[in-house]
Amino acid sequence: MAAGEPVGVAVVGCGTVSDTYLSNLTSFPDLRVLFCADLDLERAKAQAARYGVPGAGRTDQAIEHPDVELVVNLTVPAAHAEVTRQAVALGKNVWIEKPLALDTEAGRDLLAAAARAGVRIGCAPDTVLGAGLQTARRLIAGGAIGEPQTALALMQDPGPERWHPAPEFLFQRGAGPLFDIGPYYLTVLASLFGPATAVAALGRRGRRSRVIGRGPRAGASFHVAVPTYVASLLSYAGGGAATVLLSFDSPLRRHGFVEITGTEATLAMPDPNRFDGEVRIRRAGDGEWTVIPAAGATAGRGLGALDLARALRAGAPHRASGELALHVLDTMEAIARSLAGGTFEPVHTTFPVPDVLPAGWDPRARTLA
Numbered sequence: 260m261a262a263g264e265p266v267g268v269a270v271v272g273c274g275t276v277s278d279t280y281l282s283n284l285t286s287f288p289d290l291r292v293l294f295c296a297d298l299d300l301e302r303a304k305a306q307a308a309r310y311g312v313p314g315a316g317r318t319d320q321a322i323e324h325p326d327v328e329l330v331v332n333l334t335v336p337a338a339h340a341e342v343t344r345q346a347v348a349l350g351k352n353v354w355i356e357k358p359l360a361l362d363t364e365a366g367r368d369l370l371a372a373a374a375r376a377g378v379r380i381g382c383a384p385d386t387v388l389g390a391g392l393q394t395a396r397r398l399i400a401g402g403a404i405g406e407p408q409t410a411l412a413l414m415q416d417p418g419p420e421r422w423h424p425a426p427e428f429l430f431q432r433g434a435g436p437l438f439d440i441g442p443y444y445l446t447v448l449a450s451l452f453g454p455a456t457a458v459a460a461l462g463r464r465g466r467r468s469r470v471i472g473r474g475p476r477a478g479a480s481f482h483v484a485v486p487t488y489v490a491s492l493l494s495y496a497g498g499g500a501a502t503v504l505l506s507f508d509s510p511l512r513r514h515g516f517v518e519i520t521g522t523e524a525t526l527a528m529p530d531p532n533r534f535d536g537e538v539r540i541r542r543a544g545d546g547e548w549t550v551i552p553a554a555g556a557t558a559g560r561g562l563g564a565l566d567l568a569r570a571l572r573a574g575a576p577h578r579a580s581g582e583l584a585l586h587v588l589d590t591m592e593a594i595a596r597s598l599a600g601g602t603f604e605p606v607h608t609t610f611p612v613p614d615v616l617p618a619g620w621d622p623r624a625r626t627l628a
C-alpha cells in the first residue's frame with residue numbers, strides 16, 4: 260500500500276460491540292473499512308449495508324482481501340486466538356477486543372507469531388487513549404502531583420446478572436470482576452506505573468448461586484464459579500504501589516474510582532471504562548478539588564485501531580500494544596493464583612510504556628494524505 264493511503268480494514272465479528280466500532284472506524288479518514296465478516300453471513304451483510312462497507316462474507320475472505328492491512332477482531336473471546344493466528348499467517352496486522360487470548364501462554368504465542376511475521380498486534384482496552392485518561396497522564400507527566408507513588412482503585416457493583424439477559428459466562432473462568440473489569444483498571448495503572456512485578460490478593464465468593472434479573476430467563480438461578488470480590492496489592496518495577504478492589508458483591512454501586520497519590524497532591528482519574536470524564540486534583544491542605552477539563556478524543560472504541568494504523572504508516576510504536584495487553588493478562592492470572600494459594604506471586608512479563616498522545620491528536624483528521 261502507498262505510504263499516504265488510508266489503511267484498509269476488515270472487521271471480523273459483527274455482534275454487539277461491532278456497532279460502535281463500525282460507526283467510528285468508518286468516520287476516521289485515515290482508515291477505509293473494506294469488509295465485514297462473521298460466522299453468521301447475514302449478520303456480516305447487514306452490518307456492511309448499515310455502515311456502507313463494500314464487502315461482506317466469511318473470515319477467510321476478509322483476511323485474504325488484498326487491500327486489507329488491518330483485521331479488527333471483534334469475535335467472542337474463545338475465537339480471538341484462532342482468527343488472529345489466521346490473519347497473522349497471511350501477513351495482516353490485528354487489533355483484538357479484550358481479552359488478548361484466553362490465557363497468558365496463548366497470548367504469548369500470538370505475539371511470537373506476529374513478531375515472526377513482521378506484523379503488529381494491538382489490543383483493547385483503548386479507553387486509555389481517551390481524553391480523560393490522556394489528560395490525567397499529561398498532568399502527571401508535567402509534575403502536577405509531584406512524583407506519583409501510589410494508587411487506590413475501586414469498582415464495586417451488585418453484579419451484572421441484574422441487567423444482562425445471559426450473564427452466566429460473567430461468573431465463570433475467564434470472567435468475574437477480575438478478568439471482565441480488571442483490564443480497564445490494570446491497564447490504566449500499568450500505563451502510569453509501568454510493569455507490575457509482584458501481586459498479592461484475597462478473594463471471596465459472596466454467593467454460590469445468583470438469579471438472572473432481566474430477559475426471557477429472569478428468575479432462573481445459576482452457579483457462580485469464580486471469586487466475586489477480589490482485593491489486590493500490586494508492586495510496580497518503578498517503585499509504585501497500588502491497592503485495587505473489584506467486586507460484584509456490593510449493593511453500593513461505585514464505578515471508576517481511581518486516585519493517584521503523589522508527593523505533592525492526589526489526582527482523581529476519570530472512569531477507566533470511559534473515554535471522557537473530568538480530572539480532579541487536590542493538594543495537601545486544599546479544602547476542595549480543582550477540576551481540570553479533559554482535552555482530547557472522546558470518539559470511543561476504535562481509537563486504538565486508528566493509532567495502530569497511523570503508527571504503521573509512520574513506522575512508530577502503537578500505544579495499546581499486544582505486549583501491554585499480555586502483561587495485564589499475566590497480572591490478572593498472578594492475582595488469581597495469589598488468591599487461590601494465599602501467596603505473593605511474581606509477574607514476569609513486561610512492555611514498553613506507551614507515549615502520551617499529543618494534545619491535538621484528532622481521530623477525524625486526515626493525517627495520511
Ligand SMILES: NC(=O)c1ccc[n+]([C@@H]2O[C@H](COP(=O)([O-])OP(=O)(O)OC[C@H]3O[C@@H](n4cnc5c(N)ncnc54)[C@H](O)[C@@H]3O)[C@@H](O)[C@H]2O)c1
Nearest residue numbers: 272273274275276297298299318333334335336338356357
Ligand atoms: N458488548 C460490549 O459492549 C463489549 C464491550 C467491551 C468489549 N467487548 C468485547 O468484544 C468482543 C465481542 O463481544 P460482543 O459483545 O460483540 O459479542 P457478540 O457475541 O455479540 O458478537 C460476537 C460475534 O462474533 C462472531 N464470531 C464468533 N466466532 C467467529 C469467527 N471465528 N469468525 C467470525 N465471526 C465469529 C459471532 O457470530 C458474533 O456475531 C468480546 O471479546 C468482548 O469481550 C464487548
